[in-house]
Amino acid sequence: MIKIKRQKYRYLSLFALTAALSACGGNDNEDHVVTAPSHVYEVTLMNITQGQIFSPPALTTHTQGMKLWQAGKTASIALEALAESGDSSQLIALSGITSSQVSNAPMMPGDMQTWTLELASTDTLNVSLATMLINTNDGFTGFTDMDLSAIALGESYQKMLVVYDAGTEMNDEVALPGSGGEAFNASRAGDVDRVYAHAGVLTSHELSSSVLLTEHKFDNPAAKLIIKRMQ
Amino acid sequence: MKFKQTLTSLSIISTLLASANVNAANLDIELINLTHSIAFTPILVAAHDQQTSLFHLGESATVALQKMAEGGNTSDLKTAITASSGVNLDLTSAPSLAGLTSMGTLDTGENMYLSLTAMMLPTNDGFVGLDSWKIPTEAGTYTIMLNAYDAGTEINDEIINGGGMPGTPGIPADPSGNAGTGATGASSNEANDKVHIHPGNVGDTDANGGISDLNSTVHRWLNPVAKLVVTVK
Incomplete structure (x- = not known):
C-alpha cells in the first residue's frame, strides 16, 4: 500500500516538474x-x-454531444465556410468549442500529420476534426464528437474516413478554391442543403466545363485516422 | 475451499493450453470478387508476424509490391514472407474473373497477422488488399470488406499495351475481353507516390480511340471490391 502511494507521488512530482519546465522555466509551483x-x-x-x-x-x-455536422441535416454556416473555402476560423469559434489546433499548411496526397492533445481530467474528451478536399465544391472529411475516454492507455484506435458533401454548393467543378475558383458563397441554390455522402467528381472527361483532371478523382475512404493514448 | 482453489487453477491451465493451441490457427479462406468486370491476378494470402507486411497504406511501395501491382507477379512478396518465417497461400494461380469465389485453407503456424494482395485487371497498378489483420484467437467466421489500392508506382494512363514489368507504362491485359485500343492516355500524372486508395478507373465509350482503352460502362468500381470471409477453426 505504502509502496503504491510512494510511486504515485513520484509520478505526480514528475508531472509537476515537466509542467513547470514547459510553462514558466523552473518555478516549481x-x-x-x-x-x-x-x-x-x-x-x-x-x-x-x-x-x-x-x-x-x-x-x-x-462539449459532449456537440456535432460539427450531422448527415441528413442542414450545414451550419461555419461548416459551409470550411467545406467551400477550407477556412476553419468560424468552426473553431463556435460556442461549445473548448480548444482547437489548426495546421499551418494544407496536406498533400500521401502526407501524414500528427497532433498532440493534452487534456486534464476535468476537460471534456470529445473531439472533432474537419478538413476540406480543396478540389471539390463543398466536399470535406473528418469525424465529429468522438469520445476519447473509451481509448485505454497505450491503446490506439483506427478509423477510415469518408468524404461528405456539405450540400451547400452545386458541384459544378469550377468554383473550386484549389483550382483558383470561387471559395465561399452564402447561396445554397442548386444543392440539397443537407450533409450527405459525397458522390465523387466527374472531371473534364465527363463534364466538359469541369476544371478537374482524372487525378482528382477519389473513392472512399479518403483519410486514415489513428488516435493513440500516450498518457 | 481447497478443492475449489484447485479447480480454479486447473481451469486456468486449460485456458492457457487452449489459447496456445489457437495461436497455430487453421484458417478457411474465401474471397469473393465483388466487381462488375475487374479480374484478380493470382491472389496471395500470407500469415506473418507484426514486423512483416505485404504493403502499408501511406508508405512507398516495395519493388516486390510494385511487381505484383503492375504485373501480378507475387514471387518476390512470397520470398519476403518466407524469409521472415511467414507462410503463403496461393489462393489462385491464374487470373480469376469478376463474380468468382476463391477458396483455400491456411495453417498460420505461429504467425498472428493476415495479409492479402492481388492485382486488379485492367488497371495500371491497382490491387485489392488486406494489410496485417490480427487473426482472432477465438474460433468463428469473420467477414472483412476489402478496398482497392493504388501502389503509387505508375501513372494511370489506362492504355492496354501488355506492359506489366515495373517501370513499363501501360496495362498488361483485360481478362474480361472488353479491351479497347488506340487510347491517348487518361492521365499523365501520379499525384500520390505512396500506396493510397485507388481513385477508380475513368474509361470512355470509344473502343477504338479516346483517352482510355477501358470502357467507362464496364470497368468501373466503388469500394469495397472484395469480400473476405475467414473462418478460424
Whole structure:
C-alpha cells in the first residue's frame, strides 16, 4: 500500500516538474500538479487520396454531444465556410468549442500529420476534426464528437474516413478554391442543403466545363485516422 | 475451499493450453470478387508476424509490391514472407474473373497477422488488399470488406499495351475481353507516390480511340471490391 502511494507521488512530482519546465522555466509551483495533463493523445491523419489536397485540418475539443455536422441535416454556416473555402476560423469559434489546433499548411496526397492533445481530467474528451478536399465544391472529411475516454492507455484506435458533401454548393467543378475558383458563397441554390455522402467528381472527361483532371478523382475512404493514448 | 482453489487453477491451465493451441490457427479462406468486370491476378494470402507486411497504406511501395501491382507477379512478396518465417497461400494461380469465389485453407503456424494482395485487371497498378489483420484467437467466421489500392508506382494512363514489368507504362491485359485500343492516355500524372486508395478507373465509350482503352460502362468500381470471409477453426 505504502509502496503504491510512494510511486504515485513520484509520478505526480514528475508531472509537476515537466509542467513547470514547459510553462514558466523552473518555478516549481504545486498548482501545476492540478493542471498537468492526465490524458495525452496522439492524433494522426493520413491523406490517402490520389490527388486531392486537404485544407489545413482543424482538430477541436468541445462539449459532449456537440456535432460539427450531422448527415441528413442542414450545414451550419461555419461548416459551409470550411467545406467551400477550407477556412476553419468560424468552426473553431463556435460556442461549445473548448480548444482547437489548426495546421499551418494544407496536406498533400500521401502526407501524414500528427497532433498532440493534452487534456486534464476535468476537460471534456470529445473531439472533432474537419478538413476540406480543396478540389471539390463543398466536399470535406473528418469525424465529429468522438469520445476519447473509451481509448485505454497505450491503446490506439483506427478509423477510415469518408468524404461528405456539405450540400451547400452545386458541384459544378469550377468554383473550386484549389483550382483558383470561387471559395465561399452564402447561396445554397442548386444543392440539397443537407450533409450527405459525397458522390465523387466527374472531371473534364465527363463534364466538359469541369476544371478537374482524372487525378482528382477519389473513392472512399479518403483519410486514415489513428488516435493513440500516450498518457 | 481447497478443492475449489484447485479447480480454479486447473481451469486456468486449460485456458492457457487452449489459447496456445489457437495461436497455430487453421484458417478457411474465401474471397469473393465483388466487381462488375475487374479480374484478380493470382491472389496471395500470407500469415506473418507484426514486423512483416505485404504493403502499408501511406508508405512507398516495395519493388516486390510494385511487381505484383503492375504485373501480378507475387514471387518476390512470397520470398519476403518466407524469409521472415511467414507462410503463403496461393489462393489462385491464374487470373480469376469478376463474380468468382476463391477458396483455400491456411495453417498460420505461429504467425498472428493476415495479409492479402492481388492485382486488379485492367488497371495500371491497382490491387485489392488486406494489410496485417490480427487473426482472432477465438474460433468463428469473420467477414472483412476489402478496398482497392493504388501502389503509387505508375501513372494511370489506362492504355492496354501488355506492359506489366515495373517501370513499363501501360496495362498488361483485360481478362474480361472488353479491351479497347488506340487510347491517348487518361492521365499523365501520379499525384500520390505512396500506396493510397485507388481513385477508380475513368474509361470512355470509344473502343477504338479516346483517352482510355477501358470502357467507362464496364470497368468501373466503388469500394469495397472484395469480400473476405475467414473462418478460424
